[in-house]
Each structure stands twice: as structure tokens, then as C-alpha cells.
Amino acid sequence: MSDVLILGGGIAGLGAAHAARRHGITSLVLEAGSRPGGLLDSFSVEGFRFDNAVHLSFANEPEVREIFDRTPYLEHEAASLCWDDGYWLRHPVQNNLFPLPVEEKVALIEGLARQEQGEIRNYRDWLVQQYGTPIAARWPLIYTRKYWTIPAEEMGTGWIGPRMRQAALNEVLLGAMAERAPNTYYVSVMRYPKKGGYRAFIEPLIEAAEIRCGAHVVSVDQLGRRVRLADGEELPFRLLVSTMPLPSLVAMMRDVPEEIRADAASLFATRVDLISIALRRPEVSPSLWFYIYDQDVLAARVYSPSWKSPDNAPPGCCSLQWEIYSSCRRPLQASVAEMTENCLAAMERMGLAARSDVIFTHHKQLPFGNVVFDLGMEERRDRVRAWVEAQGIGVAGRFGEWAYLWSNQSFMSGCAAVDRLHAASG
Structure with a gap:
């Protein structure tokens, strides 16, 4: 029996395994997929490499940099653009109004200058009071629905x-x-x-960890200190760290109070449909990544894998990946063919490339993208998390903690979960 059983082989689980090694104790990572990596994994199609949505590192923690910097890397200026009905504006859009007609700029800035301040009850109030109604209505209120899938008035502000x-x-x-x-x-x-996609940053962690792939956990007995896999095998544990989605973990546990089950069931996240496009021409994207405000374009954000590294595309070629968000609160009605057509039409409208330049298109869905901070989410999540931790189980990572964590923060979260459990175990 390993000292620490870790559910999930993404960067948080790998961070937990790293911390276990630091403490001189053994660990076993159970990963449901065919290989570890989670959201930081990549995939290849016909000589092109794509990540699971846009990933770039700006980690500053020494422990993260010590690992990530083992991999040769490229540096990019953190500069992006925004597409709005025929205009390319630099991000953040409210600070880069120069391309707009004078009359529009005057109206937008006047709205900001005259905006009254008051009680902030939700994210909409925050946006309006930050930017004024005209700017808020033209850009962030639209983007909120595209990216978070719910109206801004239904969101809190603690995540900002x-x-x-x-x-x-x-x-x-x-x-x-x-x-x-x-x-x-x-x-x-x-x-x-430089090579290998974003996953290359975590390869040292993967190589150092003991990982069992294809291990589908179906139940967690916190009282008997064991987990059961889909094939019927039961694994005992002394310490347990879960990086799987918090609602999924609670659904697998025994003797959960009804109020905790209800709180856990209320938590939801976005899904991401990725439309990846390979092109037989040099770089076409106007920036490393860009945001889309047109409401008839399904994608909220686009990035160029070939800009991130030339290794991600064959010589003379480039690539784009379009991110389309949905959730249980706003299910996606479009088929894969319709999503693809919508992205291709937008690509042409933006003047990026022609359909004749396309080598192939590819679709992939990520079941979890971002946790959604609907009103009251943090209070409900905190009750669930406190109950789980009271059972002697550590939670870590974006979905284990149910928090808006970047990759470096998720790694540190996995480390911290093991640190706490190890200290508590004496």
C-alpha cells in the first residue's frame, strides 16, 4: 500500500506526488485516462500539435520554475487582440479604443466618466461601475455570456x-x-x-511519479479507507488526495449529509469544444491569442498553436484553435459540423485565411473547462470542501478545490494538500 493515494494525473495530482517524494513517502496516482496530463495534455493530428485549449506559463514560484525550467522554452510578450464587428482592438479593449470612430469613443468614455458608484451585488454591477454602461454593454457583458455561459448578474465577483x-x-x-x-x-x-507542447513542462513530474492509467475510480469509502475501481479492485489508503471534480468526488463517497450532497450537486463548470484548424500557409493569426465579441460567432477565444512554437506545425504551415464554451445552464445546440462551419466562416470574415488554405479541421470536447462562480458558489463550495477535508481527504487543483487556479497554482495546490495531510498524520 502506498502512503498517499492520489486521484487524478493532472498537474495537481503530479504536484501531490512531488510533495510526497519530498517528504520521503510513497504515492500512487490513479488516472482514468490513457495517459496523465489532464488539461495540460496535448494531442497530435497529421503532424500538427494542439494543446487542450490555450496554455502559457507565467509561473513565478521557485518550486514551479525549478521543474518547468528544465524544459527549453520560448518567451512571448503577453499581448493579444480583440475582434469586434470588423475592428481589431488591442486587449484590454477599454484601454485601446483608438481604431474606433471618434463619435463612438466619445460616447464610450463619457459613459465611464459619468458612471455613478453604488452597491456591488454581482458581476454586472462590478462591470458597469468599473467601465460605465456603454463599455460594459459593448464588450464584457457580451463576453461573460460567451465564456462563462451565464449572464453577469448571476455571477459573483470573488474570482476577479x-x-x-x-x-x-x-x-x-x-x-x-x-x-x-x-x-x-x-x-x-x-x-x-520549444518542443512537445505545454505538456513538456510537466514531463519531469510524470517521469518521477508512479502512475496507473485507465484506473476509473467508482467509489470512495472514507470510513473504510479504500477506493474501488470500475473493474472491482479495491485499493486501501492511509492518505488520500483527490483532484477529480469536487461534485464527482462527493457523489462517490459514503454517508454524505443531504445538505452537502445538495451543495455539491449545485456546483457546475463550463465545457469546452475545441475546433482545431490546420492551414497550409505561414502564420495567419494577428496575435498569439485573441478574443471574439461578435455574438454570432460561437467561439469566445482563439489561439495559434504554431505561434506558441513552430514545433507545433510542419514547415510553412500554421494552426488555429477555437474555444466554444457551454454548460448545463447554457447547453450547446450546435452540432460538430455546425460549430466547424461557424469557425471557418468567422476565419474568412476576419480575413485570416481562405477555406482553400485548410488542410483539416478537428473537434475535441473537454468536459471541464472552468468552474463557474455563480452567485453564492463560494459559500456552497466551502461547505462541501470543509466536509470532505473533515473526512481526512485532501482536495487539490482547479476542480478538486473547485477554484479558478492556473497551472502553477494547481501544482502548488497539490503540494499543499500532501503537506497538510502529512503534517496531520504525525
Whole structure:
């Protein structure tokens, strides 16, 4: 029996295994998929490599950098664009209004200058009071529905942190008058492996861990300290760390109070449909990644794998990956063929490439993209998480903690879960 049983072979689970080695104890990672990596895995089609959605590293934790920096990497300026009905604007859009007609800029800035402040009850209130109603209505309120799948008035604000640039009138004015306003993104440089896709950053962790793939956990007996797999095998544990989605874990556990089951069942996440397009021409994307505000375009965000690294495409070729978000609150009605056609039509409308340039298109769905911070989610999640941890089970990672964590934060989360359990076990 291993000292620590770890459910899930993504970066949080690999972080947990790393911490176990640091403490001199053994661990076993159970991964349901055919290979570890989770959201940080990649896939290849006809000589092109695609990640599971856009991934770039801006980790600054020494423990993360010590591992990631073993892999040779490229550095990219953290600069992106926004597409809005025929206009390319730099991100964040409110700070880069220069391309718009003067009358539109005046109306947008006037709305910001005159916006009254008041109680912030939800994300919509935050957006309107940050940017003014005209800017909020034109861009972030639309993007909220495309990316988070629910209206902004149904979302909380605890997740925002540095992810949304807070409005400053001087920045907005400068960006309206100057074609190249300063880049105000929350990081300046992003890193990506020269070869092997984003997964290459975590290969040292994969090589060092004991991992069993194809291990589908179907029940967790926290009282008897064992988990059961789909093939009937039962594995005992002394310490257990789960990185699987928190609602899924609770559904597998014994003797769960009804109020905890109800709280767990109320938690939901986005799904991501990826439409990957291979092109027989050099780079076509105007930036490393870009956001789309047109409501008739299904994708919320697009990135270029071949820009992240030339190793991701054959010589003379490039690639795009389009991200389409849905959830149980806004199910996706389009078929794969309809999603693909929508992306190809948008690609042509934006002037990026012609259909005759397309080598192939590929579809993949990620069942979990981001946890959704609907109103009251944090309180419900915290009750669930506290109950699970009271059973002596550690939770880690974006879906184990049910939090908006980047890859470096997920790694540290896995480490911290083992640290806590090891300390508590004496």
C-alpha cells in the first residue's frame, strides 16, 4: 500500500506526488485516462500539435520554475487582440479604443466618466461601475455570456483578482488617442516549451511519479479507507488526495449529509469544444491569442498553436484553435459540423485565411473547462470542501478545490494538500 493515494494525473495530482517524494513517502496516482496530463495534455493530428485549449506559463514560484525550467522554452510578450464587428482592438479593449470612430469613443468614455458608484451585488454591477454602461454593454457583458455561459448578474465577483483590468480614466483616454498605448496585461512575458507542447513542462513530474492509467475510480469509502475501481479492485489508503471534480468526488463517497450532497450537486463548470484548424500557409493569426465579441460567432477565444512554437506545425504551415464554451445552464445546440462551419466562416470574415488554405479541421470536447462562480458558489463550495477535508481527504487543483487556479497554482495546490495531510498524520 502506498502512503498517499492520489486521484487524478493532472498537474495537481503530479504536484501531490512531488510533495510526497519530498517528504520521503510513497504515492500512487490513479488516472482514468490513457495517459496523465489532464488539461495540460496535448494531442497530435497529421503532424500538427494542439494543446487542450490555450496554455502559457507565467509561473513565478521557485518550486514551479525549478521543474518547468528544465524544459527549453520560448518567451512571448503577453499581448493579444480583440475582434469586434470588423475592428481589431488591442486587449484590454477599454484601454485601446483608438481604431474606433471618434463619435463612438466619445460616447464610450463619457459613459465611464459619468458612471455613478453604488452597491456591488454581482458581476454586472462590478462591470458597469468599473467601465460605465456603454463599455460594459459593448464588450464584457457580451463576453461573460460567451465564456462563462451565464449572464453577469448571476455571477459573483470573488474570482476577479488581477484577471480583469480595473478602469482608469487616464488609461482609457490615452488608449483612445494613441495608437500604441502601454500594454496593461497583468503579466508581461509568457513561456512555452520549444518542443512537445505545454505538456513538456510537466514531463519531469510524470517521469518521477508512479502512475496507473485507465484506473476509473467508482467509489470512495472514507470510513473504510479504500477506493474501488470500475473493474472491482479495491485499493486501501492511509492518505488520500483527490483532484477529480469536487461534485464527482462527493457523489462517490459514503454517508454524505443531504445538505452537502445538495451543495455539491449545485456546483457546475463550463465545457469546452475545441475546433482545431490546420492551414497550409505561414502564420495567419494577428496575435498569439485573441478574443471574439461578435455574438454570432460561437467561439469566445482563439489561439495559434504554431505561434506558441513552430514545433507545433510542419514547415510553412500554421494552426488555429477555437474555444466554444457551454454548460448545463447554457447547453450547446450546435452540432460538430455546425460549430466547424461557424469557425471557418468567422476565419474568412476576419480575413485570416481562405477555406482553400485548410488542410483539416478537428473537434475535441473537454468536459471541464472552468468552474463557474455563480452567485453564492463560494459559500456552497466551502461547505462541501470543509466536509470532505473533515473526512481526512485532501482536495487539490482547479476542480478538486473547485477554484479558478492556473497551472502553477494547481501544482502548488497539490503540494499543499500532501503537506497538510502529512503534517496531520504525525
